[in-house]
Amino acid sequence: MLTRAQMIELFKTGVGAADPRAAVHNALTRTPLDVPTGGRVYALAIGKAAHAMMSAALPLLPKPDAAIVVTNYENAAPLEGARVMAAGHPVPDENGMQAGLAIQKMLARTRSNDVVLVLVSGGGSALVPAPVSGVSLSDKAQVNDLLLGAGLDIGTMNAVRQHLSRMKGGGLLRMAAPAQVQALILSDVIGDDLRAIASGPTVAPIATRDEVRALLATSGLWERLPPAARDALTREGDTPPLPDAQNRLIGSNQISLAAMARDCDGAKIVSDKLIGDVGAAAEEIVQIVREGSGPRVALFGGETTVRLTGTGRGGRNQELALRVATALDGVAGWRFLSGGTDGRDGPTDVAGAVVDGDTLARIRAANGDPAALLADNDSYHALQLADDLLVTGATGTNVADLQILCIDA
Known part of the structure; x- marks a missing residue:
């Protein structure tokens, strides 16, 4: 991995x-x-x-x-x-x-x-x-x-x-x-x-x-x-x-995905249309891990949407990553990255996040309540507690979002 x-x-x-x-x-x-x-x-x-x-x-x-x-x-x-x-x-x-x-x-x-x-x-x-x-x-x-x-x-x-x-x-x-x-x-x-x-x-x-x-x-x-x-x-x-x-x-996003696939042996583009509700997109990622049905390095591109019901701080990539981590809490052998290519996810100073099966444990260890933070759309602070935020700074470009899912062989 x-x-x-x-x-x-x-x-x-x-x-x-x-x-x-x-x-x-x-x-x-x-x-x-x-x-x-x-x-x-x-x-x-x-x-x-x-x-x-x-x-x-x-x-x-x-x-x-x-x-x-x-x-x-x-x-x-x-x-x-x-x-x-x-x-x-x-x-x-x-x-x-x-x-x-x-x-x-x-x-x-x-x-x-x-x-x-x-x-x-x-x-x-x-x-x-x-x-x-x-x-x-x-x-x-x-x-x-x-x-x-x-x-x-x-x-x-x-x-x-x-x-x-x-x-x-x-x-x-x-x-x-x-x-x-x-x-x-x-x-x-x-x-x-x-x-x-x-x-x-x-x-x-x-x-x-x-x-x-x-x-x-x-x-x-x-x-x-x-x-x-x-x-x-x-x-x-x-x-x-x-x-x-x-x-x-x-x-375009597709050009970026193709470059990533060329750069990593065994990496495959699973979807260049990871779009729509962030919850449904997270479930798509989670199913690949649960079923072990995808490549060991799966690539995705797209742009999800978040329906705001809380008052917290975050962005679509952070919320996608936190939702995946929540569904796979305690499951070993996977790691997931979701990031905006412009280096800024929503109204925050980060591009997204990199999470794994221990992300929620790290949040709890820092006295955070993962479920409450997610319900408040406060993915930024949840992932900050886990030290899982992806920080790149402004990149000077913007071709939507890129995701990487790694699974142990």
């Missing part, structure tokens, strides 16, 4: 395979940006990997007329040739609002022979809120909290966000018109639906307003939305057709 250190190194292999610098460099080297004679270049990067993507792009571009990077606070740093703006994630903040205004101002200068290069990565949806008229930042934050707390999948959340934003669901294309838009996209979405990555600033929306209203009603969230959000989702009026764009996918 792999040691804890070996599992962490294998996880880092997966993260490294999603290196945004290499992905952007390869894409622009293979297909250089085509700028018409006399045209200007504008560059924009949004998301958790925005800084790294822009740093790779700038040396390969004609000197941009302007370049803006919008990323989370942990990944923000000065970058020669670009204006770097840090904003809140996962909850939008005022700095994100200012970033949206700066982008709109930059794109208002474009002409028909100009090219706008857009570098998109996960997290862009929250980082650049740009709410529609009548909706405040506070309204957007409240909607975001409701969606996260309801355990909705990323596609559903983004379907709602798109209709509350001037930039999402292709809104960026309208801002950039009449310029040509070329986008390089690093996917944090399972299945790589471009409409869901950063809420699809350069592609058509996921759903219509009617469909979004029905979805929210079915989820029991419609009446809980701020009145301004409900008003925005019931407005009449036609939406003009979207301008065209060239969208290229340059990195």
